[in-house]
Amino acid sequence: MTEDTSHHHPEPTGQTPPLSxxxxxxxxxxxxxxxxxxxxxxxxxxxxxxxxxxxxxxxxxxxxxxxxxxxxxxxxxxxxxxxxxxxxxxxxxxxxxxxxxxxxxTMPPKPAQASGQPASSVRARAMDDFEDFGGRLDPRMTFDNFVVEKPNEFAHAVALKTAMSENPQFNPLFLYGGVGLGKTHLMHAIATHIRENFAHRRVIYMTAEAFMHHFVKAIRHQDTMQFKERFRSVDVLMVDDVQFIGGKDSTQEEFFHTFNALVNDNKQIIISADKSPTDLKGVEERLRSRLNWGMVANINPTTFELRLGIIESRNEAEGIGLSHQVMEFLAHKITSNVRELEGALNRIVANKMINGDPITIDSVRVILADVLRASNRQVSMGEIKREVARHYNIRLEEMHSKRRSRNIVLPRQVAMFLAKNLTSNSYPEIGQHFGGRDHTTVMHAVNKVESMMNEDATMAEDIAMLRSLLHASNQP
Structure with a gap:
């Protein structure tokens, strides 16, 4: 019988077919x-x-x-x-x-966007618009390297949710907090995430001063229609430091109408400022009301844990070589804001690159002598207790008393919280300054105030104001 070979497969060639x-x-x-x-x-x-x-x-x-x-x-x-x-x-x-x-x-290429255009051309067009008219993003400011702790976890959560949603979840999203606490970092992180994951969306990020500059320029060149079209055709408008349009009536008028047009068209607006919408000075009531429409998220002043987390993150990411003792020293000593802390780390890294010397607490004291002098000038335990007692209208001696009525306990807890975050004293040392209280009492007070700040915007603003007063009263 003749063998039927009609269904035989070809012999293997020994070559692996290329991967798709x-x-x-x-x-x-x-x-x-x-x-x-x-x-x-x-x-x-x-x-x-x-x-x-x-x-x-x-x-x-x-x-x-x-x-x-x-x-x-x-x-x-x-x-x-x-x-x-x-x-x-x-x-x-x-x-x-x-x-x-x-x-x-990047290879392999990503699939084309829903618009039908290649991802690369859509991304290039969005980037061109962004660079030509808006501000440039700092590639270092992403969600991945934003250190999250209690003072900023709510603001981080709503910022991330906004960035991940193609349709507005909170409109507007309003981020506020003091200088150097991370507002701009979150703004850049949102813009970067949208640009990388929703490349077909047109994003404009700029400061309020830049918005005003473009508006004034459009008036001067009698080109306000193009200005309006440019801003009102975006998918996401991000304006940083909006407090700077306070008192600028014409700019506020244009921003008000731009705001309304974008919200009515279901476009995302993200704003940052140093104060809550209600407290913005020189801003018209109707605009402040609209800024309160969506989600308002406060970034609270840094805690020791947050500062330590930021230092640890950079130390690991950049291989700086800081010991735990040096990191704790920096977290205790540089308390004003994240920006100053980052600047101190930059100086330490630069000094190590130039001299190659190991980084110790003693060498840090030399490198950061001026920063640490200013930090040491900023606040003392006595000043904290006096300022808090004045703010809550209680007698200074109540800070040390055994009384446990709420109108006494809360100011005492606030003073302990500020002492932990503005001085290098340990929990037991702080307890000694408040009538010899146990370190667990101080820990409870710190945790209690942190929790209240996250839940109550008024408490967060009180703490921010007290910190500002303490820093201001101790400037040279």
């Missing part, structure tokens, strides 16, 4: 997920999350990093783990190479 883009993308995602479990969230966010899969060339994997620091760090510390994880996907892999590339080099 979908297969490469899925494999890379599985590698990333496993590394997140292996490395932990912090290291994964800083070094793995933003790597770009460029190509698989035979037994080699080419990945891209967006900075020279990331290229160096990943090449030096993580290529072995990357190679081991890639081998689980494709056993032939024996090499992983990290290259320094720009964001646009």
């Amino acid at each position: 883009i979908d297969q490469l993308t899925a494999g890379w995602e599985r590698v990333r997920d496993r590394l997140r479990t292996d490395l932990g969230d912090n290291a994964w966010r800083h070094w793995i999350k933003n790597l770009q899969f460029i190509e698989k060339a035979g037994a080699s994997i080419i990945l891209g990093a967006e900075s020279k620091l990331a290229t160096s760090r990943v090449s030096g510390q993580y290529t072995d783990r990357l190679r081991a994880n890639f081998k689980l996907e494709w056993p032939e892999v024996d090499n992983v190479e990290i290259r320094h590339v720009h964001r646009t080099a």
Whole structure:
């Protein structure tokens, strides 16, 4: 009998068929997920999350990093783990190479957006509009490196929800807080997230002063119609430091009409200021009322835990080499705001790069002598107690008394909270300044005030005002 060969498959050639883009993308995602479990969230966010899969060339994997620091760090510390994880996907892999590339080099390509245009062209158009008319984003200000603690967790949560929603959830979103507490960081993080995940949406981010500048320029050139069209055709309008339009009647009038037009068209508005809408000076009542329409989120002054978290995050991300004792020292000593703390860290890093000396508490005292002198001048335990007693209209001696009526206990707790956040005293040391109270009493007071600040905007504003008064009264 003759063998029927009509249904036989061709002999294998020994060559592996090339992987599709979908297969490469899925494999890379599985590698990333496993590394997140292996490395932990912090290291994964800083070094793995933003790597770009460029190509698989035979037994080699080419990945891209967006900075020279990331290229160096990943090449030096993580290529072995990357190679081991890639081998689980494709056993032939024996090499992983990290290259320094720009964001646009990302491979495999993302699918086209709903508009039908390629993702790259949509993103380029949105970026062009953003750079031409709005302010530039700081790539360092993202949600990934925003350190979250009790003073800012609510503001962070609503900012993230707003950024992740293609349709407005809170309109407007109004973020407010003192200087250097993270308002601008959250604004940039929202804009960056929208641009990267909803590239077809047109975003304009600018300061209130820039808005006023463009408006005045449009009037001067008799081009107000183009100004109106430009602002009213965006999907997301973000205005930072809106308090600066206080007293500028014409600018407020135009902003009022722009606000109404965008809200009526279901477009997102995000605003920041140093005060709540109700307390903005020189701003018309009708505009303040509209700013209160949506979600108002306060960013409270920093706590010791938040400052320590910020220092720890940068220390790990940049490999600064700070000991825990040095980090605690900085968190205790630099209490005014995040911006000053970041500046102090920058000086320490620069000094280490130039001199190469180890970073100790003694060397930090020398590097930051002027900052620490100012910090030491800022506040004392006695000044805290006097200012709080004056604010709540109680006698100073009540701070040390055994009385437990609410009108005495609350001011005492507030003073303990401020002492913990504005001085370097430990819990037991603070207790000694308040009638020899136990350290657990001080801890309870600090936690109680933090909780009240998160739940009660009036309490948060009282604490912010007391801090401002204490800082102002101790300036040289």
